[in-house]
Amino acid sequence: MTPNYKEFKFEIGGREVIVETGKYAEQTNGSCVVRCGETVVMVNVCMSEKPRDGMDFFPLQVDYEEKMFAVGKIPGGFKRREGRASDKAILTSRLIDRPLRPLFPKGLFNDVVVIATALSVEPDVSPEPLAMVGSSIALAISDIPWAGPTGSVVVGLVDGQYVINPDAKQREKSVIHLNLAGTKDAILMIEAGADEVTNDEMVGAIMFGHKEIAKICKYIEEVIVPAVGKPKREIELYHVPENIDADVRAFASDKLDWALDTFDREERQNRQDQVDAETVEHFKDVYPENIREIKDSLYYLTKEKVRAKIFDKGIRPDGRGLKDVRPIWCERSVLPRAHGSAVFTRGQTQTLTTCTLDMLAAAQKLEGLDDETEKRYMHQYNFPGYCTGEAKALRSPGRREIGHGALAERALLPVIPSIEEFPYAIRVVNDILSSNGSSSMASVCGSTMALMDAGVPIKAPVAGVAMGLIKNAETGEFRVLTDIQGLEDFLGDMDFKVAGTTKGITAIQMDIKIKGISEEIMHTAIEQANEGRKFILSKMLACVPEVSPELSKYAPRIISFKIDPEKIGDVVGKQGKVINSIIAETGTKIDIEEDGTVCIASYGDPVGAEKAKAIVESIVHDPEVGDMFIGRVVRILSQTGAFVEFAPGKDGMIHISKMSDHRIDKVEDVLALGDVVKVRIIKIGEKGIDFKLLEKLS
Numbered sequence: 001m002t003p004n005y006k007e008f009k010f011e012i013g014g015r016e017v018i019v020e021t022g023k024y025a026e027q028t029n030g031s032c033v034v035r036c037g038e039t040v041v042m043v044n045v046c047m048s049e050k051p052r053d054g055m056d057f058f059p060l061q062v063d064y065e066e067k068m069f070a071v072g073k074i075p076g077g078f079k080r081r082e083g084r085a086s087d088k089a090i091l092t093s094r095l096i097d098r099p100l101r102p103l104f105p106k107g108l109f110n111d112v113v114v115i116a117t118a119l120s121v122e123p124d125v126s127p128e129p130l131a132m133v134g135s136s137i138a139l140a141i142s143d144i145p146w147a148g149p150t151g152s153v154v155v156g157l158v159d160g161q162y163v164i165n166p167d168a169k170q171r172e173k174s175v176i177h178l179n180l181a182g183t184k185d186a187i188l189m190i191e192a193g194a195d196e197v198t199n200d201e202m203v204g205a206i207m208f209g210h211k212e213i214a215k216i217c218k219y220i221e222e223v224i225v226p227a228v229g230k231p232k233r234e235i236e237l238y239h240v241p242e243n244i245d246a247d248v249r250a251f252a253s254d255k256l257d258w259a260l261d262t263f264d265r266e267e268r269q270n271r272q273d274q275v276d277a278e279t280v281e282h283f284k285d286v287y288p289e290n291i292r293e294i295k296d297s298l299y300y301l302t303k304e305k306v307r308a309k310i311f312d313k314g315i316r317p318d319g320r321g322l323k324d325v326r327p328i329w330c331e332r333s334v335l336p337r338a339h340g341s342a343v344f345t346r347g348q349t350q351t352l353t354t355c356t357l358d359m360l361a362a363a364q365k366l367e368g369l370d371d372e373t374e375k376r377y378m379h380q381y382n383f384p385g386y387c388t389g390e391a392k393a394l395r396s397p398g399r400r401e402i403g404h405g406a407l408a409e410r411a412l413l414p415v416i417p418s419i420e421e422f423p424y425a426i427r428v429v430n431d432i433l434s435s436n437g438s439s440s441m442a443s444v445c446g447s448t449m450a451l452m453d454a455g456v457p458i459k460a461p462v463a464g465v466a467m468g469l470i471k472n473a474e475t476g477e478f479r480v481l482t483d484i485q486g487l488e489d490f491l492g493d494m495d496f497k498v499a500g501t502t503k504g505i506t507a508i509q510m511d512i513k514i515k516g517i518s519e520e521i522m523h524t525a526i527e528q529a530n531e532g533r534k535f536i537l538s539k540m541l542a543c544v545p546e547v548s549p550e551l552s553k554y555a556p557r558i559i560s561f562k563i564d565p566e567k568i569g570d571v572v573g574k575q576g577k578v579i580n581s582i583i584a585e586t587g588t589k590i591d592i593e594e595d596g597t598v599c600i601a602s603y604g605d606p607v608g609a610e611k612a613k614a615i616v617e618s619i620v621h622d623p624e625v626g627d628m629f630i631g632r633v634v635r636i637l638s639q640t641g642a643f644v645e646f647a648p649g650k651d652g653m654i655h656i657s658k659m660s661d662h663r664i665d666k667v668e669d670v671l672a673l674g675d676v677v678k679v680r681i682i683k684i685g686e687k688g689i690d691f692k693l694l695e696k697l698s
Contacts, residue, residue: 002026006228010219012036012133012153013164013212015125019137021228030142030230034134039125040070043116043134047144051109051238056292058108062097064089064131065117066369076367086368090402092116092128095152096135098511099181099188103147107237112144121369124167129154132181133216140220143230147515150188151216152181155209157201162208176202178508180209184217186516190496193410196460196504199526207519240293240300247286248297252279256298256305263319265348265436265487272302303491310488311470311479317487318347325465325483325532330445330543332453339555340454342544344446346536347485348436350387353446354429355454357555359601361591362425377416378427379409381443387432404440405430408464411444411499411507412451415459422457423560423599437485438466444499444507445540454555455548462506463540464499465532467525468492471514480524482532494521498529502537556589556601559609565596567620570649578619578648586612618647623689625681630697633675638666644679644691652689654679659693671696 004022011017018035025031030045052059066089068075068082075082085093096116104112116131132152140149156166156174163170171177175195182188187210194202252275259271276298283294309315314322326347335341340355364375381404385392397405408430416426428450430443441464448461468484471477471493481488489495493514499507505526510517551557563571571592572579583590586608589601598616602608618629623646631646641655654677659670671677676698679691 004228008219008224008227010216010223012129012216015165017130017133019134019224021137021141021224028138028142029144030138030140032134032137032141033119034130034137036130037125038120038122039118039127039130040120041116041118041127041130041134043114043131043138045112045114045135045138045142045144047113047142047233048111052111055109056296058101058104059111060097060101060104060114061111062093062100062114062135063116064092064096064128065115067118068367068369070118070121070127071369073367086366087402087406088366088368088370090399091406092131094399094403095128095179095181095189095191096132099132099150099152100135100139100146100148102188102513102515103150103183105145105147105235105237107239108145108235109238110235114138118369123370126154126165127369128179129165136216137220137224140225141229143233145232145235148183149217149220149225150181150183151213151220152179153209153212153216154179155205157197157205162205164209164212176205178202178205178209180206180213182210182213183516184214184221186518187510187522188512188516190508190510192505192508193413194500194505194507195414196501196506198504199523199530202505202508203519203522203526206522240297241290244283244287244290244293245297245300247283248279248294249301251282252298252301255279256302260302260305260309260317263317265318268317306487306491307470310481311472311477314479316481318485322479323482323528323531325535326485328536328539330449330540332449332544337554339552340450340452340456340548342446342449342453343433344442344449344540345434346438346442346445346483348434349439349442349485350432350434351439351442351446352431352433353443353450354431355447355450355456356427356429357424357454357456357551357558358427359556359558359589359591360419360423360425360560360593360599362427376419376425377409377413378425379405379412379430379447380427381405381408381430381432381440383432383435383439387435387439404443407440407497407499407507407509408443408447411464412447412458412462414506415462415501417457417459419560423558424456424556426451426456435486437487437489438483438497440464440509441466441497441499445536449540449544452544452547455551457547460501460503461537461540462499462501463533463536464497464507465529465536467494467496467498467529467532469494469496469512469517469521469525471517471521473514478521478524480521480528482528494525496525496529498526498533500530500533502534553604556603557606557609558599558601559613560597560599561613563592563596563598563616563620565594568592568594568596571598571616571619573649581648582612582615586615588612590616615648619650621647623650623652623681623684625684628678628680628694629691630676630678633671633673633677636667636671636673638668640667642667642671644677646679652679652681652691654691654693658682658691 008019020033028044118127136150155178156163157176178192444464468481629646631644635643645651678695683690
């Protein structure tokens with residue numbers, strides 16, 4: 001064992017957690033291994049020696065790695081090694097990043113990298129909250145400047161009781177899945193999905209989780225850091241020199257007042273560009289090497305003025321009051337061939353949403369560290385450059401797009417009908433056509449409308465709204481803003497998204513730029529969001545008042561039913577001959593699950609699915625004396641009888657004596673090959689089934 005090795009033991013939610021330091025990855029700035037049960041996560045953090053040249057934002061990179069050996073699996077794909085991070089890993093990276101970022105000092109432009117790696121995972125102990133706690137510990141004991149520690153937990157609500165870091169069975173029963181992070185004093189990050197819970201239930205979960213977070217932070221701060229923490233590195237942070245800031249403010253203050261004195265966004269931007277150009281021109285000879293500092297000073301001055309106008313006068317950049325929602329208009333069925341479509345527009349934010357239905361076999365296949373292998377409801381979000389007027393080439397979805405899609409998916413999942421109620425795979429796609437804030441919540445609204453337009457029997461419509469915050473750091477006073485636009489998000493302190501039905505909350509996501517928010521702010525934001533959400537719902541329902549009674553004529557008609565799993569082989573037949581013959585005869589698609597669930601889809605002709613179902617049921621049915629069937633003559637023995645196929649691969653014989661009430665000399669006098677006949681079973685014996693001919697149909 002290395003001489004620097006230390007081990008720390010404490011509890012999170014009643015489970016023992018072991019933290020090891022000084023044993024692995026000794027060249028990092030900070031490193032730890034966190035264990036709970038058989039789940040093991042390693043976190044390593046590093047910072048570059050110097051700031052990155054030309055950087056004007058903090059270059060923090062957080063990655064969460066899923067190692068497939070952690071659950072005893074070999075990765076799929078040709079190379080059989082971990083490749084691009086899964087969506088869940090990307091979402092976990094975002095969860096780790098968001099509470100860490102606000103606690104780094106402003107003006108730090110050194111690269112900082114945080115890498116959390118899941119090395120071993122047991123189903124009852126999720127690695128994600130351990131990765132978040134480990135990231136806090138690794139930074140806290142490193143020499144990297146950071147105002148932590150933070151703590152992180154998952155909170156569930158099971159049978160009316162809050163649970164910290166629920167196990168697998170508890171997660172299945174829980175009506176809340178809340179990822180929560182914060183310092184010992186305040187909440188920093190919220191990410192939650194819920195089954196239409198009340199405001200009080202959600203706030204209760206947040207405060208319950210924060211009590212546990214405070215204990216985690218206290219242990220890190222009072223036990224781990226004093227034992228193994230390094231002295232924080234002294235770094236010269238970037239700032240605008242006082243003389244430049246004072247000169248810029250003196251020159252530009254009145255000009256910015258004029259620039260901001262309009263509610264028209266385009267006019268305001270043109271005026272600001274004019275002031276920026278005049279200010280840079282004025283100081284180019286005085287401060288020729290400080291163009292960046294001049295522009296930064298203008299930014300901070302603009303931020304102060306916009307915030308002061310909102311805080312002191314209750315006037316927002318577009319003239320709205322604090323609780324006002326931007327103008328909304330909607331339309332439905334905008335794309336004839338799509339199974340469902342809608343456009344939702346709120347201010348300058350607009351989304352085109354489509355809904356596509358298919359067989360359950362079209363569900364997304366998943367490969368990760370948990371037991372989930374596929375996803376039947378898929379929600380995707382696209383943010384092309386043109387939605388903000390930028391000339392940018394299309395690219396694959398980034399972390400932001402994946403995060404926004406996951407948030408909208410989480411908001412709508414509680415109202416999606418079960419497979420038994422609606423046996424379809426469902427794909428919803430949000431294409432943002434125009435963006436000026438809150439596009440993820442517009443996606444929730446547009447998706448509800450597209451689902452209803454497609455005829456998906458959702459349990460209740462869902463709407464979403466983004467809340468903002470302006471807080472006075474000195475007095476603690478605050479203003480909560482409903483339906484924030486881009487400028488308010490950019491210059492404000494919080495982006496608090498809340499989605500739900502009229503009954504309750506289905507999803508929450510909170511990001512902040514300050515060092516935490518209080519319970520009072522949370523209560524205010526959630527209550528105010530509830531008012532805004534109900535107003536938005538009324539606008540949506542005016543356009544799509546109810547779920548379409550019928551599916552699009554271009555959507556498949558799917559029938560789902562169960563058969564005895566032992567009869568699956570009979571339906572499939574040798575080398576698939578039986579099922580392929582049914583598909584060819586009926587023009588359908590057929591999928592059979594291992595549990596005996598049969599899904600039959602017909603495209604264009606709904607009769608085909610019913611016909612295919614009847615054939616499958618005839619195959620799996622155990623014939624009894626007295627059963628009647630319609631079948632086809634497939635073989636004739638002239639003096640003995642005719643064989644009738646009454647189901648694929650199943651036949652019986654009509655003896656010549658059972659073909660007529662009078663004597664006949666040969667079978668051909670009554671039947672020919674290919675004739676369709678109606679028969680009844682009169683005997684089931686060791687040699688097979690005997691029929692009586694009831695009627696010749698063709």
